[in-house]
Every structure is written in structure tokens, then in C-alpha cells.
Amino acid sequence: MSNNKKVGITDTTLRDAHQSLWATRMRTEDMLPIVGKMDQVGYHAMEVWGGATFDVCMRYLDEDPWERLQLLDSYITNTPLQMLLRAQNVVGYKHYPDDVVRKFVHKAAENGIDRFRIFDALNDVRNMKTAIEAVKETGKHIQATVVYTISPVHTIEHYIETAVTLQEMGAHSLCIKDMAGLLKPYRAYELVSALKEKIDIPIELHSHYIGGMAISTYLKGVEAGADVIDTATASLAFGSSQPPVETMNAIWQDTDFHVNLDFDLLFDIDSYFERVRRKRGFSRGVTKITDMQTFAHQVPGGMISNLVSQLEKQEALDQIHDVLKEIPRVRKDLGYPPLVTPTSQIVGTQAVFNVLLGERYKVIPDEVKSYIKGYYGQPPAEINPEIQKKAIGEEEPITCRPADLLESTLDNIKDEVEQYVEKEEDYLSYALFPQVGLKFLKQRKKNRDIFGEEEPEVNEEITNQEIISREA
Amino acid sequence: MSNNKKVGITDTTLRDAHQSLWATRMRTEDMLPIVGKMDQVGYHAMEVWGGATFDVCMRYLDEDPWERLQLLDSYITNTPLQMLLRAQNVVGYKHYPDDVVRKFVHKAAENGIDRFRIFDALNDVRNMKTAIEAVKETGKHIQATVVYTISPVHTIEHYIETAVTLQEMGAHSLCIKDMAGLLKPYRAYELVSALKEKIDIPIELHSHYIGGMAISTYLKGVEAGADVIDTATASLAFGSSQPPVETMNAIWQDTDFHVNLDFDLLFDIDSYFERVRRKRGFSRGVTKITDMQTFAHQVPGGMISNLVSQLEKQEALDQIHDVLKEIPRVRKDLGYPPLVTPTSQIVGTQAVFNVLLGERYKVIPDEVKSYIKGYYGQPPAEINPEIQKKAIGEEEPITCRPADLLESTLDNIKDEVEQYVEKEEDYLSYALFPQVGLKFLKQRKKNRDIFGEEEPEVNEEITNQEIISREA
Numbered sequence: 001m002s003n004n005k006k007v008g009i010t011d012t013t014l015r016d017a018h019q020s021l022w023a024t025r026m027r028t029e030d031m032l033p034i035v036g037k038m039d040q041v042g043y044h045a046m047e048v049w050g051g052a053t054f055d056v057c058m059r060y061l062d063e064d065p066w067e068r069l070q071l072l073d074s075y076i077t078n079t080p081l082q083m084l085l086r087a088q089n090v091v092g093y094k095h096y097p098d099d100v101v102r103k104f105v106h107k108a109a110e111n112g113i114d115r116f117r118i119f120d121a122l123n124d125v126r127n128m129k130t131a132i133e134a135v136k137e138t139g140k141h142i143q144a145t146v147v148y149t150i151s152p153v154h155t156i157e158h159y160i161e162t163a164v165t166l167q168e169m170g171a172h173s174l175c176i177k178d179m180a181g182l183l184k185p186y187r188a189y190e191l192v193s194a195l196k197e198k199i200d201i202p203i204e205l206h207s208h209y210i211g212g213m214a215i216s217t218y219l220k221g222v223e224a225g226a227d228v229i230d231t232a233t234a235s236l237a238f239g240s241s242q243p244p245v246e247t248m249n250a251i252w253q254d255t256d257f258h259v260n261l262d263f264d265l266l267f268d269i270d271s272y273f274e275r276v277r278r279k280r281g282f283s284r285g286v287t288k289i290t291d292m293q294t295f296a297h298q299v300p301g302g303m304i305s306n307l308v309s310q311l312e313k314q315e316a317l318d319q320i321h322d323v324l325k326e327i328p329r330v331r332k333d334l335g336y337p338p339l340v341t342p343t344s345q346i347v348g349t350q351a352v353f354n355v356l357l358g359e360r361y362k363v364i365p366d367e368v369k370s371y372i373k374g375y376y377g378q379p380p381a382e383i384n385p386e387i388q389k390k391a392i393g394e395e396e397p398i399t400c401r402p403a404d405l406l407e408s409t410l411d412n413i414k415d416e417v418e419q420y421v422e423k424e425e426d427y428l429s430y431a432l433f434p435q436v437g438l439k440f441l442k443q444r445k446k447n448r449d450i451f452g453e454e455e456p457e458v459n460e461e462i463t464n465q466e467i468i469s470r471e472a
Numbered sequence: 473m474s475n476n477k478k479v480g481i482t483d484t485t486l487r488d489a490h491q492s493l494w495a496t497r498m499r500t501e502d503m504l505p506i507v508g509k510m511d512q513v514g515y516h517a518m519e520v521w522g523g524a525t526f527d528v529c530m531r532y533l534d535e536d537p538w539e540r541l542q543l544l545d546s547y548i549t550n551t552p553l554q555m556l557l558r559a560q561n562v563v564g565y566k567h568y569p570d571d572v573v574r575k576f577v578h579k580a581a582e583n584g585i586d587r588f589r590i591f592d593a594l595n596d597v598r599n600m601k602t603a604i605e606a607v608k609e610t611g612k613h614i615q616a617t618v619v620y621t622i623s624p625v626h627t628i629e630h631y632i633e634t635a636v637t638l639q640e641m642g643a644h645s646l647c648i649k650d651m652a653g654l655l656k657p658y659r660a661y662e663l664v665s666a667l668k669e670k671i672d673i674p675i676e677l678h679s680h681y682i683g684g685m686a687i688s689t690y691l692k693g694v695e696a697g698a699d700v701i702d703t704a705t706a707s708l709a710f711g712s713s714q715p716p717v718e719t720m721n722a723i724w725q726d727t728d729f730h731v732n733l734d735f736d737l738l739f740d741i742d743s744y745f746e747r748v749r750r751k752r753g754f755s756r757g758v759t760k761i762t763d764m765q766t767f768a769h770q771v772p773g774g775m776i777s778n779l780v781s782q783l784e785k786q787e788a789l790d791q792i793h794d795v796l797k798e799i800p801r802v803r804k805d806l807g808y809p810p811l812v813t814p815t816s817q818i819v820g821t822q823a824v825f826n827v828l829l830g831e832r833y834k835v836i837p838d839e840v841k842s843y844i845k846g847y848y849g850q851p852p853a854e855i856n857p858e859i860q861k862k863a864i865g866e867e868e869p870i871t872c873r874p875a876d877l878l879e880s881t882l883d884n885i886k887d888e889v890e891q892y893v894e895k896e897e898d899y900l901s902y903a904l905f906p907q908v909g910l911k912f913l914k915q916r917k918k919n920r921d922i923f924g925e926e927e928p929e930v931n932e933e934i935t936n937q938e939i940i941s942r943e944a
């Protein structure tokens with residue numbers, strides 16, 4: 001056990017926590033009154049942007065994500081601002097061309113992002129290359145991520161190899177992303193210890209509470225040398241969100257692990273968000289009984305909720321147990337992708353088809369075919385050759401970096417949105433989400449013309465697309 | 473870290489978990505369909521009786537607690553049955569004469585209790601003497617308890633001294649009772665390690681989840697050599713209850729700490745209780761924001777809820793923060809009693825008086841005077857002499873074991889209830905709870921006369937007395 005170690009705490013309340021518990025529906029107006037206090041806590045960083053927040057701002061909140069970032073940056077002056085960048089997926093659900101990735105990173109940095117947490121669902125470092133290089137150009141902090149999952153190929157060696165490569169590519173720190181709460185305390189100890197021997201950059205643990213292990217996972221991970229952990233304020237912690245900062249602060253109080261955040265400040269922040277929660281009608285984070293079942297079949301709780309709603313629509317909820325049994329088989333067939341957006345949808349949809357149609361791979365959806373063709377990146381293990389043949393016949397999967405096949409777009413879209421654009425960032429909003437972005441930009445123009453600066457009414461409807469996007 | 477250690481798991485679902493989350497309102501009929509499955513899990517023990525369940529059975533459920541025990545004993549054939557015995561308080565809230573304690577223990581053993589967990593709020597071993605001797609007479613397992621709290625006198629040495637005495641008195645195992653979720657993981661490591669050096673009997677950890685540390689506390693406690701931990705099924709875990717068994721089982725799976733309970737069995741039990749919970753309209757266990765504040769002022773969450781409702785009645789809720797600040801001062805004045813039933817009420821009430829009347833100790837309630845006179849046992853530290861003088865003048869506190877001053881009662885009450893009694897145990901129900909017991913026995917007789925075996929309507933009202941009794 002290291003003695004007298006300083007442990008950094010990154011707050012995720014304004015990004016992952018409300019993405020996990022409130023369907024990403026926290027508004028900028030709910031953030032601004034309290035961010036000054038949050039800025040005084042002494043957090044290692046505050047993750048406030050990226051992930052699903054960009055999309056949801058425009059799609060459901062009629063908010064400009066860039067304006068949110070500017071505002072947060074103007075209020076938060078002490079604490080580094082962090083964003084979750086889905087590597088080549090940026091803040092969307094598919095690969096974008098390099099020019100979009102690069103431009104987005106530069107604009108995010110200009111508008112206030114200090115730390116970029118970059119992950120790829122398949123841990124394919126080629127998908128992270130452009131993002132890493134772009135952040136390098138801005139001079140900001142590059143946090144590269146390995147997605148944690150359980151499979152025969154996701155060994156300690158796999159993680160060491162990936163982490164060493166990422167460090168060589170220029171990462172300033174490494175994040176272990178445990179999006180499904182599957183990282184067990186003693187496994188975290190083993191993993192962090194092994195990584196600490198092979199890489200020099202700081203290690204940050206990002207776990208979701210879910211089945212209840214995450215607090216202990218942080219404890220053992222920090223014993224093994226992890227430098228930073230991710231938490232949320234208690235009102236937005238637990239359940240599918242991060243562990244609460246208050247508990248971690250209490251655990252390490254008066255020990256050799258120094259955190260020592262001010263409890264009164266933390267409780268003020270807590271009470272504030274508890275009031276927001278009640279006002280907005282959201283629930284506290286609670287471990288669902290299905291979350292516990294994750295321990296047996298390793299299907300993330302968030303994925304189960306999606307499967308349940310998919311099956312309910314087909315009036316086939318009674319087949320959920322067969323689907324849960326089918327998922328590990330499909331996952332094996334597809335080379336053990338981690339179950340995180342978008343691979344969780346790919347595996348889940350195929351498993352549902354296999355069970356509902358009574359014959360495996362009778363129907364293979366387009367996104368599964370794309371995955372098999374290599375358009376999402378290199379699968380962690382070999383794909384079952386029989387399934388591959390069934391899906392794409394004799395066609396050879398690509399072996400290059402998928403984004404090498406994509407053409408630059410930014411120069412070609414100018415005309416399409418020029419009349420609605422107020423700033424250069426608007427082109428990115430449109431390039432990332434053509435439909436949603438255009439609708440948002442048009443509506444904004446309309447509102448400005450009619451109401452001046454007044455806020456329009458907000459569409460609160462939660463669609464299925466959004467529920468899926470909550471996961472990663 | 474010990475290698476290849478077997479960790480025992482005691483299930484508290486049928487006693488502490490529903491006492492903590494459902495106001496002790498689980499009915500025998502809700503237990504019987506599932507106890508057969510629970511019996512197959514391989515629990516170290518199941519705590520199913522004692523604490524508040526005895527009182528609540530008669531007071532609110534119109535159930536005979538002895539009948540519940542007999543039924544459970546007939547269904548649960550593999551797993552030892554455990555009860556929580558409040559030492560000289562038996563299953564009530566005041567000291568009873570030795571003859572009541574002794575008779576109660578014998579009858580509990582006859583009806584199926586295999587393990588007696590015995591605790592005294594002040595860790596005064598004299599209050600545990602009769603109970604321990606009585607269990608010794610029955611040949612059953614004596615589990616002596618130390619109540620965990622934080623104060624300048626509750627040092628590791630205090631706990632070692634108490635534990636050594638309890639082992640000498642004949643305890644077969646030791647329980648560390650962390651009723652307020654205040655035992656931190658590294659403190660647990662230190663405490664268990666120190667105890668393991670000085671006592672030979674197995675050590676069991678009993679924590680409440682509350683602020684979220686308990687899972688980690690078990691983890692570190694077991695690393696230090698703790699032998700058994702207390703958990704509940706996920707549907708009745710978390711919040712003010714115990715940690716969930718599923719999470720502990722997952723944490724220790726594939727490690728040197730052997731638990732290896734069957735997940736499918738655990739999930740079946742989970743689903744069953746989740747259905748009961750919904751049917752009965754109870755909430756899941758959630759960490760309240762006030763629970764978090766416990767980390768700052770060490771006032772247990774359950775005690776805060778009681779204070780809030782006391783202050784609300786006086787329309788003085790705005791003074792809660794002053795009361796929370798007053799509690800540690802009163803606790804110090806009174807010699808640092810642990811805040812558990814009944815001492816939490818004693819300290820809490822005095823603190824409320826001190827704040828509301830604007831002058832400290834202007835009014836001193838009778839129970840505070842009794843406490844100062846020594847009628848609850850030996851306070852852990854010296855009482856502030858000024859306060860003592862104010863409360864009881866020149867009167868000398870007693871120095872003997874409080875129960876030495878109580879006269880035997882069982883022989884004197886026969887006439888009062890003979891006509892309602894069906895079995896010897898009924899005399900104990902009456903001796904422990906004269907009002908409630910008599911009302912229950914009378915009603916039972918009336919029901920038998922009129923309806924035969926049909927069940928009468930149940931009084932579901934939750935009174936303040938009951939809310940208070942939930943705590944310990």
C-alpha cells in the first residue's frame with residue numbers, strides 16, 4: 001500500500017451522472033447557479049461536456065451545446081473542464097471523417113475544454129489516432145481510455161498492450177472505463193498494479209455504480225496505485241451513475257490516501273441538486289434487480305432495459321431469458337466486442353433476432369454486417385468464419401482504419417446551412433447531426449427572428465433513440 | 473491478506489432488513505413461501521427474530537411472535553436461526569428483571585433459536601451477564617456484541633478490553649455492530665486486526681449501508697480476518713439496511729476469499745421479495761442526503777429522521793442545524809454513549825430541549841436523569857459533573873448492575889393474564905409488553921371465540937414509537 005498518496009477526484013455530475021440517471025436532461029440553467037461552488041471543491045477535473053450531452057442539447061433541450069460550454073467555461077475558472085470524446089465517433093454514433101474530428105477538437109479546446117477523454121468501443125487504437133493527434137495540436141490534456149470488459153481475450157496483457165500503445169501515441173493519462181460496473185475490486189487491483197509497472201502516465205478509474213461494487217473497486221484500485229477516480233454528487237450518484245463523492249471522501253478521511261474535500265461544500269452542492277432533481281421530477285439512482293443479474297451473465301443493466309423495451313414492443317418479453325443467454329454466444333461469434341455504445345446495440349439486436357425468429361442468423365441487420373466488414377474497427381478476436389460467410393459472403397472485410405475510407409465533409413456542407421449559421425461551430429453541429437442539427441439551427445433562427453432572445457418551449461419527449469444513447 | 477479463507481454470510485432479510493426499510497412490517501405469510509429456498513443458499517445463519525420484530529408482531533400485525541418462530545423453525549432445517557437480543561432489554565426498550573431475561577432465552581431456544589446475538593447500548597458487559605449465562609444454560613451459540621461508535625473513549629483499546637471480557641464470559645463469537653454505518657473500511661481493518669490478535673473466537677461484521685461505506689468495510693474487515701458478514705437480499709438491502717448479498721458474492725468470486733453462493737438461487741429470492749415489496753407498497757433502500765451528512769457530524773441518519781419529525785411538531789424545523797451541533801456536546805456531557813436505542817433518544821431529546829428552550833439543561837427529561845443515575849448502566853466516560861449536579865443534585869448514581877435493583881416479576885403476573893394464556897410463552901409476551909401484550913392476548917382470545925382460526929383485520933398505523941424502535 002502506497003503511503004501518503006494524493007487521490008484526485010473528477011466530478012461527472014454535469015455529464016455522465018445526469019446522462020446515466022436523468023436521460024441527459026439537465027439544463028444549463030440548472031447548472032449555472034451551482035458551478036461556482038463546485039469550482040471551489042478542488043476537483044481534479046469536472047467532466048461537463050461530450051458523450052450524449054451534445055446531441056441531447058439540440059434534440060430535446062433546444063440548447064446550443066457550444067453556448068453551454070462557453071457559459072460553463074466562464075463560470076468555472078479553477079477546475080479543468082473535461083469532455084468525453086467518442087474518438088472517431090466524436091459525440092455521435094458513427095465514424096466521422098477526420099476533418100470533422102479535427103475541427104471539433106480544436107473548437108472544443110477554443111471554447112473551454114482542457115481535458116479530452118477519448119475512447120473507442122473496440123479499444124481499436126486506430127480509431128483514436130486522429131482524435132489524439134488533434135488534441136495534441138491544441139496542447140490540451142490527452143486522456144486515452146481502455147474500455148473494460150470480460151472475455152477470454154480481454155486479459156491483463158490486452159490492457160497492458162493497449163495502454164502502452166496509447167502512451168506511445170501521446171496520451172498524458174489513461175482512463176479505465178468500466179461502463180457496466182463489471183470491474184471487480186480485486187481485478188481492479190490486479191489490473192492497475194500491472195499497468196503501473198508498464199506505463200508512467202497517471203491512471204484514472206471510471207466506474208458505474210450499478211451492482212454496487214464500484215466504491216470498493218475504487219478503494220482497491222487506489223491501493224494499487226490509481227491516481228484519480230470519478231464520482232458524482234450524492235443526489236446524482238448510485239444506480240447506473242458514478243459512486244458518490246461524499247462516501248469516497250469519508251472512506252479516505254484520516255488515512256494515508258489524501259482527498260480531504262470540504263464536506264460542507266459537498267453537502268451544499270448535494271442539496272442544490274436534490275432540489276433540481278425534485279423540481280424536474282427525476283428519480284434517485286437505485287440498483288435495479290436486473291443490475292444484480294449482470295453478475296451472472298455480464299450483460300450491462302442499461303442494455304437489459306433496452307432489450308426489455310425492444311421485446312415488449314414485439315410482445316415477446318417472456319423470451320428475455322433466452323435473449324440473455326444468446327447474447328454471450330453472439331458476442332463470442334462477433335469476436336468479443338465490449339458491450340458499450342454502439343457495439344451493445346449491434347450484439348443486442350442480433351441476439352433478439354436470433355431468438356425471436358427461432359433460427360440463429362436467419363436475419364442479419366445491416367449494422368451487424370458493417371461490423372463484420374470491419375467498418376467499426378478491428379474486433380478484439382476473430383469473428384466466427386461461418387457467421388462471417390453468412391453475413392457478407394466472400395467479401396473481404398476491410399483491414400484499414402475505417403475512417404480512411406471517409407471523405408472530408410466540412411467544405412461540402414457550407415452551402416446547405418450557411419443561412420442559419422451564426423458561428424463556425426454551427427457547421428460542426430450540422431456535420432455531426434444533419435437532421436437534428438439543421439432543425440435546431442432553423443428553429444434558433446426562427447426564435448431569434450420572432451422572439452429575440454426569449455427561450456422557446458422545450459420538447460420533453462423521450463424517444464427510443466435517446467434511451468439507447470444513454471448508455472455510453 | 474489471508475489466503476483461501478472461507479467467508480460466512482449471515483442473512484438479515486427477515487429481521488434487520490425489513491426492520492430498517494419496511495418499519496418491521498413483513499408478515500410471516502410473506503416469509504414462508506420463500507424460506508425453503510433461503511435455507512438452500514448455505515448461509516452461515518439467518519437472523520429472523522428479536523430486535524423490534526417481537527413488539528411489532530403483537531402491536532401492529534396481530535401476529536404471535538412465538539408462532540412465527542415455530543413456523544420458521546419448521547421450514548428452515550439446514551440454516552442456524554439467529555435472534556437479536558438486547559441483553560437486559562430483551563426485545564424491549566428498558567431493563568427487565570433477570571427472571572424474565574432467563575426465561576425468555578430458554579423459551580427462544582426451545583422454539584428454535586440457535587444463535588443469540590446479544591448487545592448492550594453502552595457496551596456495559598454487566599448488562600449482558602444474565603443473557604450470556606442464560607444462553608450458556610441452553611447450550612446454544614452465544615454471540616456477544618460490541619457497539620461501534622466514534623468518540624475519544626471508544627478507542628481500539630476499549631474494544632479489545634470489552635471483547636476480551638466477553639470472550640472470558642463465554643462468548644462463542646464476537647459481533648461488531650455498526651448500526652449507523654460509521655465504521656470506515658480502514659478503521660475496520662485496524663479494529664479487526666487488533667481484535668484478531670487478542671481474541672480467538674470468530675468475528676462477525678454487522679454494518680448498515682446508509683452512507684455507502686459498508687461494502688468496502690466488509691471487504692477490508694475480511695482482509696483483516698473477519699469471519700462472517702451480514703447481508704440482505706438486494707430488494708431489501710442498501711439505504712438504512714445491510715449491504716446486498718449479491719454484490720459481496722460477486723466481489724469475492726474467483727478470489728482467495730471463498731463465498732460462492734449460487735447466483736440463480738439468490739436472484740430467485742430477490743425476485744420473490746421484490747414482488748412482496750411491490751405488493752406491500754414499500755420503498756427500496758436508498759441513501760438519503762441526510763445520511764451523507766452523518767459523515768460530518770456522526771449523528772445516525774435514523775436519528776436525524778426522528779429529530780426532524782420532533783422539530784416539525786414544534787414548528788421548529790429551522791433549528792435542525794443547531795440541534796445537530798448540540799448533539800455532540802450533549803453526548804460529551806453524558807460520557808459519550810453510542811447513539812443507538814435507547815441512548816440515541818436520550819441524547820436527542822436533551823439536545824432538542826437545549827436548543828428550543830434557548831438555555832442548555834433548563835429542562836432535563838426523566839430518562840436523562842435515569843441515565844445519569846446509572847439506571848442504563850455505566851456510561852463509557854465520566855459525566856460532566858455540573859450537568860450531573862443540575863440533573864440529580866447531590867444524589868449518588870448507582871454503581872451496581874442496574875438489574876440488581878429489579879425484582880422478579882414472572883411469579884407475580886400469573887393471575888393478571890391467566891385467562892388469556894394458551895402457552896407458557898404468553899406470560900413472557902405480557903411481562904415484556906404489559907399493555908400491548910395484554911391487548912394482543914385478549915384480542916386473540918376474542919378472535920378464537922368468534923372467528924375460530926380466521927385472521928382479524930390488521931392495524932397498519934405507524935406511530936412515532938414504532939419509528940423510534942426501528943433504529944436498533
Ligand SMILES: [Co+2]
Pocket residue numbers: 016179206208472
Ligand atoms: Co460512464
Ligand SMILES: [Co+2]
Pocket residue numbers: 488651678680944
Ligand atoms: Co442492525
